[in-house]
Amino acid sequence: MVQDSPPHTPATAPATPARALLPSILPALLVGVTASLLLVGVDAGAEELQDVLWRTVPDALGVGRYSVLWMSVVLVATGIAVGLVVWKVPGHAGPDPATTGLDAPVLPPAALPGLLLATALMLAGGPSLGPENPIIAVNVSLAVWAGLRAFPAAPERSWAALAEAATIGALFGTPVAAALIISEALAGQRLKGQLWDGVFAPLTAAGAGALTVTLVSRPNFDLHLPSFGHPDWADLLAALVIASVGALLGMAAVRAFPYVHRAFGRLRHPMLMLPAGGVVLAALAAVGGHLTLFKGLHEIAELAGDPDGWTAGEFAVMAVVKLAALLVAASCGFRGGRIFPAVFVGTALGLCAHALVPAVHPAVGVSAAVLGLLLAITRQGWVSLFVAAVLVSSPGIIALLCIASLPAWLLVTGRPQMQLRPDGTAVR
Structure with missing residues (x-):
């Protein structure tokens, strides 16, 4: 007698029906547009204040815009202003920024105005941090607050995922980065449906956020470096070595992070910690020059516009000073993220390698x-690959970067991250 064979078990989870995904489109679009407009608004307001602080006022006073004196005045004044916000404004501008990453906590609505104000002051005043962490935190908190009131049965995490994806899409002007981060986050989770079902709504939000920013402000990350064609063996060797050196330099800052954070923490009060941070940042700016100020996006374009305009030593000084400024700003309490200043450090380091060995292609x-x-x-593999590739916009570079990421990842995986627990110990 022949027995029936056991029923076939599908290798993949069944797809979610379209009718289950369609209701998520409108909320995702609303979150995407709102999150991107908030980012654009904060950036625009910070740029207007930056023009006043770094052009209008010093020109009216007859002081050099980026003289050591004026950089010191503005950076210390920025520390005082942000310190006042952290001290006096309700919510104290959110949690200690050293304890937060791209996976933002949900904050009470009362804390959001102070966090936005502290972020705008930081962006305008020159500390070496980007807008990503605080803007993601604000957008996540707003989306959760509004979403749970409109749809109480929806899980909080789904609204947070929409806001995170929307903000990341808006930050980079493309939903690809958000899709990569979401896929990485879902890799260790047990999905009820297929992967694309899980990223459908967040990708919709990311697309809406990216398109809104593109239509409003037209961001462009391409540095317009000399054209790079097909890679050869020398390019592969250069990519392997430089990526590993970059990882080691970044890990030096990561290792120092808890100690620098603890040193500023001994001051105990934001009106001491942040002005002290401003003093240290002013000293660093005096060494590295004005290009080492701010989040670094416009400054890397200036560096890349003339790859041979500085010596290897000057590039090396800018890379080290910018990394130290990132470390200090993230440790003393300025509200901001670490991705954009890290891109500046990498750009200066890569151009230093080109200046030392002209055979190394700048791209x-x-x-x-x-x-x-x-x-x-960041310890975000996909984001690191995406940002590195989009700066060059050359298909030939992608294969090199994928190979170069392997030894670099071995150097960083399992080691402390540039994020601290509330007790001050490093996250692993």
Whole structure:
């Protein structure tokens, strides 16, 4: 007698019906547009204040815009202003920024105005941090607050995922980065449906956020470095070495992070910690020059616009000073993220490699160094690859970066991250 064979078990989970995904489109679009407009608004307001602080006022006073005196005045004044916000404004501008990453906590609505104000002051005043962490935190908190009131049965995490994806899409002007981060986050989770079902709504939000920013402000990350064609063996060797050096340099900052944070923490009060941070940042700016100020996005374009305009030593000084400024700003309490200043460090390091060894193509040097720095600073593999590749916009660079990421990842995986627990110990 022949027995019936056991029923076939599908290798993959069944797809979610379209009728289950369609209701998520409208909320995702609303979150995407709102999150991107908030980012654009904060950036625009910060740029207006930056023009006043760094152009209008010093010109009216007859002081050099980026003289050591004026950089010191503005950076210390920024520390005082942000310190007042953290001290006096309800919510104290959110939690200690050293304890937060891209996976933002949900904050009470009362804390959000202070966090936005502290972020705008930081962006305008010159500390070396980007807008990503606080803007993601604000958008996540707003989406959860509004979403749970409109749809109480929806899980809180789904609204947070929409806001995170929307903000990341808006930050980089493309939903690809958000899709990569979401896929990485879902890799260790047990999905009820297929992967694309899980990323459908967040990708919709990311697409809406990216398109809104593109239509409003037209962001462009391409550095317009000399054209890079087909890679050869020398390019592969350069990418492997430079990415590993970038990862080691980033890990040096990661290792120092708890100690620098603890040193500022001994001051105990934001009106001491943040002005003290401003003093240290002013000293660093005096060494590295004005290009080492701010989040670094416009400054890397200036560096890349003339790859041979500085010596290897000058590039090396800017890379080290910018990394130290990132470390200090993130430790003393300024509200901001670490991705954009890390990109500046990687750009300066890659151009330093080109200046030392002219055979190293600038595109290879910059993209490989940015890859290594971001792997160490963010521990986000897909984001690091994406940002490094988009700076060059050359298909030939992607294969090099994928190979170069392997030894760089071995150097950073399992080691402390540039994020602390509330007790001050490093997250692993």
